[in-house]
Amino acid sequence: MTATKVGIREFRAGLADFVDSDAPVAVTRHGQTVGYFIPVKQDRAADAVALRAAGEKLDALLELTEGEVEEMVTDFKRLRKAKR
Template sequence: MTATKVGIREFRASLADYIASDTPVAVTRHGQTVGFFIPAKADLSAEVAALQSAAATLDALIEEQGLDVEELMEDFKAARREARR
């Protein structure tokens, strides 16, 4: 697998794309290679399963308490605004 050469500005601007890619990247500055980025693929299935479980638990708690999701969101947004002050 050969590395793709990109300038540092392009690399910074497209970092999310390079992270999602399987291709190593040679990062250049003024035409000189200054480093390499080698994306590491991780198995995220455990994290996804944990998030799905947490979402199901939250949904059950909201239903059990008879709460309105829209009201909860508005309360949350108001609390965040207040915390920033």
């Protein structure tokens, strides 16, 4: 696969498009290649699952009582002090 050559200003201006593309990009400055950008396709479904799980954990934390929060803070401080 051949890299598309673009100047650094063009690269900055079109970064969002380059991130979404499949082709690598050779970034140049004054005609000399200074680096390569190789976009990585991510599994957006996996990201959505992870985000949903994080939201569920946050919901669980928000349901804690003030006493439970104070107990966790006390435990955290104790464990942190013991680690030193």
